[in-house]
Amino acid sequence: EIVLTQSPGTLSLSPGERATLSCRASQRMINSVAWYQLKPGQAPRLLIYDASNRAAGIPARFSGSGSGTDFTLTISSLETEDVAVYYCQQRFNWPLTFGGGTKVEIK
Amino acid sequence: EVQLVESGGGVVRPGGSLRLACTVSGFTFDDYPMHWFRQAPGKGLEWVAVISRDGSSTKYGDSVKGRFTISRDNTRKSLYLHLKSLAPEDTAFYYCAKDILGSGWYFADFWGQGTLVLVSS
Numbered sequence: 001e002i003v004l005t006q007s008p009g010t011l012s013l014s015p016g017e018r019a020t021l022s023c024r025a026s027q028r029m030i031n032s033v034a035w036y037q038l039k040p041g042q043a044p045r046l047l048i049y050d051a052s053n054r055a056a057g058i059p060a061r062f063s064g065s066g067s068g069t070d071f072t073l074t075i076s077s078l079e080t081e082d083v084a085v086y087y088c089q090q091r092f093n094w095p096l097t098f099g100g101g102t103k104v105e106i107k
Numbered sequence: 108e109v110q111l112v113e114s115g116g117g118v119v120r121p122g123g124s125l126r127l128a129c130t131v132s133g134f135t136f137d138d139y140p141m142h143w144f145r146q147a148p149g150k151g152l153e154w155v156a157v158i159s160r161d162g163s164s165t166k167y168g169d170s171v172k173g174r175f176t177i178s179r180d181n182t183r184k185s186l187y188l189h190l191k192s193l194a195p196e197d198t199a200f201y202y203c204a205k206d207i208l209g210s211g212w213y214f215a216d217f218w219g220q221g222t223l224v225l226v227s228s
Contacts, residue, residue, distance in 0.1 A: 001169070034214040036152070038146075038152070041220075042220070043111075043202070043217075043218040043219060043220050043221070044144075044152070044202065044204075044215075044218045045218075046207070046214060046215060046216045046217075049207060049212075049214045049216075050214075055207075055216055056216075087151060087152050089152070089154075089214065091212065091213035091214060094166055095154060095166070095167075095168045095169055096154035096157075096168075096213055097154065098151055098152045098153065098154070099151070100151050101151045101152075
């Protein structure tokens with residue numbers, strides 16, 4: 001099983017600041033990573049797939065990068081509506097696995 | 108508009124069984140593999156199972172293998188998850204989700220709102 005380790009656990013930033021979320025894999029995975037946003041009471045939302053492709057309707061301030069074992073989700077200019085927990089997921093091996101999540105807060 | 112609506116959650120005693128359903132609209136159901144995921148209270152996301160477009164192939168997460176069964180009825184545009192031998196650690200919101208690609212790419216681009224399964228005596 002591929003273990004995904006997300007850091008930091010919590011990110012507290014001011015509106016307009018840049019948020020950088022990390023996802024590290026226990027083995028190399030090419031670009032087989034997606035990022036999801038979870039808000040309480042809402043359906044999870046796919047943001048990025050294949051490490052760097054933005055899903056339909058996702059604002060341009062969200063971007064993904066990385067390959068191999070290290071992946072990053074960047075929110076270029078944080079907005080209050082971006083308060084959520086963000087998870088990375090891998091599809092390189094069965095079972096599909098998720099990281100433990102990064103909570104993004106507004107300072 | 109793509110919509111997925113889960114139902115069937117509730118309170119069940121340890122060792123009991125439950126069947127969850129997910130009805131969909133807004134896309135051609137039998138063109139896509141479908142998934143179940145879950146999130147326990149205060150915990151992260153966990154993938155539960157996936158089923159192929161025609162239902163002939165399934166895969167499961169290790170924690171539910173042998174206890175949960177995923178199935179689908181393409182004529183009814185419905186996805187199911189049969190849960191048995193339930194334990195308190197199965198308590199979670201259960202989400203159905205559509206695969207991003209018809210051939211199966213194993214990311215989920217549309218999700219339902221979830222249904223809560225509470226395993227408690």
